[in-house]
Structures are given as structure tokens and as C-alpha cells.
Amino acid sequence: MKVIFSYVKPYKWTAVIALCLMLMELFVELIQPLIMAKIIDDGVRAQNQQMIIQWGAVLLILSFIAFLAGVINSYFSSHTAQSFAFDLRNALFEKIQSFTLANYQKFSTASLITRLTNDVTQVQTVLFMSLRIMLRAPLAVVGSVVMAFVVNAKLALFLVIGAPIIFVFLIFMVAKGVSYFGKVQKRVDRLNRVLQENLQAMRLVKAYLRGKYEASRFEQVASHLKVDTVKALRTMEYIMPVLLFVMNMSLLAVLWFGTKQVATGTAPLGDIVAIVNYAMRITGSFSMFAFIIIFYARAKASAERMTEVLAVDNEVESASSSIVGASSDMKLGELVFHNVSFQYPGTDATVLSNVSFQVKSGEKLAIMGATGAGKSTLLQLIPRFYDVTEGQIYVEGKDVQQWDLQELRDIIGYVPQQSLLFTGSIADNVRWGDTKAEMDEVLNATMQAQIHASVEDFPSGYDTRVGQKGVNLSGGQKQRLSIARALLRKGHILMLDDSTSALDVKTEQALWDALSEESATMLVVTQKIRTAKGADHILLIDEGKVVAYGSHEDLVQTSELYQKIAISQQEVK
């Protein structure tokens, strides 16, 4: 809660104003009985109309002030809560942007979405409600007790006799509530995950006629959410009866001893009436407590989940040293792997084992190997999506761990295996690679990526809207747009992870011809011997180990595995 509520700090003054206004409302509420008493004693009973008008006017003015305070309080409370939520959401989003891939894997996407939306809203609601009404209930209890002491301290003592029991009970219920509502939020995560997966796989669901199966999967997580929420709310239902029982016992004691005091003449009847009145107010405020605890417990659980995100330590980033710039003997785009071994964080399977190779400036390296051999993993180590477990990777003569991370990633153009596009125009999507690029640079990139002609054929050309995840584009179009986006970066190293799998032979050949003019060093993961043939060297990986390295002509002679692949693709020559 502490970390999360530090985001209220910039708005502390609006929060303080809201609190003061709320106190003003409470003050009016608490002195209302006294004024009523005045009207009855000095006005009605004394038959003094002047007094009735005078105190009536005071009551009216105070009520109007309370009304105004309420309206202005609403304004300040919502300003504070909305601004707080805005800042918190942005902070969470920024933190997530800085996550290492290993950290992404720790949280599921659905859980991160819930944390950024639902969890923020829970805390925002509690903040607003606290400033507006929720804090009023406990303060009204305290105020009523104080007023009761002012009226008759001996009788008022009976009102606080149950306080320790109530205090311990409330702490117990908050702890229970936090644990139960923490579970509820996890259930919300799961529900979102099933929903997200289902919506993303809608085509598959239809093709496999899995609508009913998916509906039952959803129903299952929805019913878990329902059961856990009901359990949490049922537990909270004990709050009211327990508080009311303790309060009613106190009230009985006040009446019992109060009657005795009246009988012996030690207290006026008015005192008992007033104390009973305050006791009723306390009881009334207690009826709010169940809601307060539910809201508070839920918000606390949400706050803990958000703190988890904000507290993430991004090991890769923090390891980045302050040495900036390249070494003097650097060659643009030169890359060296030296005895690199790698295991994914939290796993014990060795994905890459003792990998060593070198790619000279401007060279083209094709990386081949069976599925799961470790090709994509190898590429991801270069921009430090993950850090090597053993060995070193040198880019332009400098260990990647000594590069300023931004500078390192700035010189790398990366096209992942799965083409990802964003909602927006085609031009926006290409420009995503370099937001400052001019239109002629965009055109250069799209021409090189062999997508320009297709874009021109669209009725709106470069302004064509790309649907969610590029639904309105073909697989090959998406791949070529992703390549254009990477080319626009004009990096020293271009990494293509099986990014031409959806292209026809002619288009692919045209693309490689265009890319052969590129001065960047190129790493191309491919399954096709035809593509590998055009590379300067081929790196063949099997189960994370380098099993062959050389040109196509060399490997056809020397590597049995390469020969097998070549024969299967009828590309032995």
C-alpha cells in the first residue's frame, strides 16, 4: 500500500482540501443534534418563537454549508483519485516497457492487463470513496464517542468498553479479506487469460468447431471466480452482526446503568437520551464498515499485485555498464560469439552449448538447424533480450554487456519469427522502426522489402488501415512490412528470424537480391537451402551445438547433416 500510495503525494493538497471539506460535513452532522436540542429546549419548550427562527436559521445555513462542502469535496476527491490512477497506470506501463523478457515470462499477459486496469481501478475507487465518504464512518464513530464523553463521561465509558474486541476483530477481518480478495484477483487474471486466448484464436476455434469446448472452459474459470468472490463476500458478512451485537450490548449497559443514575438523581434524563442518540449514530456508522473493509481489503490485494510489478528488478538492464561508445578498432556490424552457453532463466535445460563463430562486417550468415535447435534463442542473445549463461558476445569489438543497452539495440534491425503489426496505417507501421523517417525513406525500405507494389495496389495506399494484429493483410505482406520496418532502422546488424517463410519463390528471390545491396551484417535464420546458398557462410546448429560452419559448397562436402537437408530439398548442387 505504501509504495502505491506514494503516488498520491503530488496531489496531497487536493486530498487535504477534500478531507477538510469532509470533516466540515461531519462537523455539521455531529452538532445537528445539539442544535435540535436547543430548538426544543430554548424554543419549543420555552415557547420562544424568536429562538426557533434563530436556531432554525443556523441549522439551515449549516446544512447549506455542508451541502456546498459535499459538492466541492466531490470535485477534489475525484480530481485526486483520477490523477493518482493516471500516474500509477503510466508508471506501471513504463515499468513493463523496461521488463526483460525473463520478467515478461514471470507474469502472464492477462495478469499484467488486469493489474493495469482492474487493480488500478480498485485502488482508485477506495481513494475516492475514502476522501468522499468512507473515512467519514470511522470519524463519525470517534466524534460520537467524544461527544458522548462531553455529555456524560461515566455512561460514555460503556460505549468504549467493547472497543478492544471490535479492534481485534476488524484487524482479523481485514487480513482475511486481503487474502480472499487476493485470490479473487487471481481468478480475474485467469478469466482474462482464457478470454484473451479465445479471442486471439477465434479462427482456430471456428475451424476446429471448438466453440462449445471453449464456452465450457470459460464457464469453468467464471464459476471459480464466482465461488471465490461469494466466499470472500460471505466472510465479510460476519462483520455487521458482530459489530451490531457488541454495540447493542454496550447500549443495554448504558440503559441499565443510566436508568439507575436517573433513579438516584446523579444524571439528568437528557444525558441518557443524548448518549443513546450518539450510540445509534455509532451503530449506523458501523453498518458502513462491512463495505469499507470489503473495498479496503480488495484494494490492498490489488495494491500488493501492483507493487509486485513496480518492484521487479530488471537484471539485464541494471547490469548495463556506463561505458558508452564503441572501441577504436571497431568494424561496423562485426559480431563474435565466444564459447556461448545459455539456459533460459528458471530452467535447467541447456539451449545453447559452447557456441563460437564470427561474422565479419557486412557479411551474410545463414543460421540453419532443426526446429528447437536454438536458432531464435541465438539471435535474441545479441540485443540482450537475455544474457548469456557462459561465454561472451562481442558486437563491433565490445562485449554486449558493456554496451549501453539503447545504443546496442539502436544498431540492430530485428524481424521476429512472428510478424507483428499495430493498429494504424501501413505508413505508421513501417515508420514504427524509425518515427523520424521521411516518406522517401519509408518508400526506399518498402521497395527493398518488395512490398511497395502491393501497398500501391491498395485503394488507400500507404494510408490503408491495418486491422488488429494485421488481420486484413496476408502472411507474406505482414512479413515484408516487418522487414521494411527493420530496414528503416538502418542498423549495422540485420537479423531475420525465418521472416520469409510465407513468400513465393520469385518474391523471395527479388527480396534477397535487393538485400544483397545492404551494407549491414545480416543474420538470417532459415530452413531453406536455397536461401542459405546465397549467404557468405552457413552456421548449422543441432541441439544447441554448432555442428558445421562454412559455405554451401564446403558443407555439402563436409557435413552429413547438411547433405541430408540438401538432399531432402533437392538442392545438392
Ligand SMILES: Nc1ncnc2c1ncn2[C@@H]1O[C@H](COP(=O)(O)OP(=O)(O)OP(=O)(O)O)[C@@H](O)[C@H]1O
Ligand atoms: N522463453 C523460453 N523459455 C524457456 N525455454 C524456451 C523459451 N523459448 C524457447 N525455449 C526452448 O529453447 C529451445 C530452442 O528454442 P528456439 O526457439 O531457439 O528454437 P529454434 O531453433 O528457433 O526453433 P524453430 O525453428 O522451431 O523456431 C527449445 O527447446 C525451446 O523449448
